[in-house]
Amino acid sequence: MTSIRGMVDKAALVDALERLGLSPPCHLMVHASLSALGVVEGGPETVVSALREVTGPEGAVIIPSFRGAIRSEQYALTQCQTCHPQDLCPSREEGTTGVIGETVRQQPDSLRSCHPTHSWVGVGGDARFLLAGHRYSQTPCGKDSPFFRLMERDGKLLLLGVSVNAVTNIHAVEDARNVPYLSAIDPANRHATYTTSGRRMQYVYPELLNAVLREAGLLHKGRVGVGDSYVISARELGAFLWVVTEDDPWCLVLRPRGDNYDPFQDACLKAARMAEVWKANPNRDAWRDLLAASAIQQEPVAFQPAEAPATDCPAYRGVIRGYHRCAANDIPPWERFEDYPLFEPGVATCDQCNWPESSRGENS
Numbered sequence: 001m002t003s004i005r006g007m008v009d010k011a012a013l014v015d016a017l018e019r020l021g022l023s024p025p026c027h028l029m030v031h032a033s034l035s036a037l038g039v040v041e042g043g044p045e046t047v048v049s050a051l052r053e054v055t056g057p058e059g060a061v062i063i064p065s066f067r068g069a070i071r072s073e074q075y076a077l078t079q080c081q082t083c084h085p086q087d088l089c090p091s092r093e094e095g096t097t098g099v100i101g102e103t104v105r106q107q108p109d110s111l112r113s114c115h116p117t118h119s120w121v122g123v124g125g126d127a128r129f130l131l132a133g134h135r136y137s138q139t140p141c142g143k144d145s146p147f148f149r150l151m152e153r154d155g156k157l158l159l160l161g162v163s164v165n166a167v168t169n170i171h172a173v174e175d176a177r178n179v180p181y182l183s184a185i186d187p188a189n190r191h192a193t194y195t196t197s198g199r200r201m202q203y204v205y206p207e208l209l210n211a212v213l214r215e216a217g218l219l220h221k222g223r224v225g226v227g228d229s230y231v232i233s234a235r236e237l238g239a240f241l242w243v244v245t246e247d248d249p250w251c252l253v254l255r256p257r258g259d260n261y262d263p264f265q266d267a268c269l270k271a272a273r274m275a276e277v278w279k280a281n282p283n284r285d286a287w288r289d290l291l292a293a294s295a296i297q298q299e300p301v302a303f304q305p306a307e308a309p310a311t312d313c314p315a316y317r318g319v320i321r322g323y324h325r326c327a328a329n330d331i332p333p334w335e336r337f338e339d340y341p342l343f344e345p346g347v348a349t350c351d352q353c354n355w356p357e358s359s360r361g362e363n364s
């Protein structure tokens, strides 16, 4: 696995990726942490070279080159804002999603999808197919975005040294499902955010969603370098999420329950419910319904600060900085994480919450 100098080399990376089931031709959507792999001989170039080898010349490697953090000063590609949407984006501006993504972006044959905040870059013979539809997405993960194109090609997601909290495209399912907590706030940049963006199971308790997907036999784990990596089929991830969000469109967000606001308890109950629902209906073809739903342009549910908040809700925190606040919501985009403590209450959006009708799972 490692050379005598203790470094991970390209042959070891290719071997580990093959043992995760990757072989050419393969379409791969990658989320990666270079440092989680250990010391890689040749650095990110070696990782990209190994990814190209296991996908083959007719496959594709795509990876985020996002500037999508709405609170960030590097928000959105300025060149993409002025170019008309087109099959591929001419912007060469850097992304802010990691060194491996930057290395892919700098490959001589690299292509880029046309989206101001959630642009993907890619290499390989079929990268154009995965990237070219993104221009049609009204939201970062909407219609014809790379996740849906990846499902069409029966591609896979590779979580290289990272876990499910890195999977941007859980939002693709939320978009297609038009979940009640979705919120369009920046149409100019085709950016939707989510009223509870920081209070999601995959961000707060990634190990729970990871365990559910492992238990379902969908998420495959392997050692790459010194860290754990995972592979999941785009179709199977899509099918699973479509089935569980049909059962409960709130299952990916942590909400109050009854007279209790306990995010961990809610996450545990929701994780158990997802596992149960999938076990009862392991419909691996449900990705087709997800793909069909993604083509229907929906009017997103708009972010609505509560005018008459549920002050008896256990997550209600009173008026802070001019807004009724909810501990189950993250701070809104106009407030910066840097300015407030972690888990500072967000703006209450009681008309977009399922409390008090949120006892699902407690009866089962």
Ligand SMILES: [Zn+2]
Residues within 6 Å of the ligand: 079, 080, 081, 083, 084, 085, 086, 088, 089, 090, 091, 113, 114, 115, 116
């Ligand atoms: Zn563009």
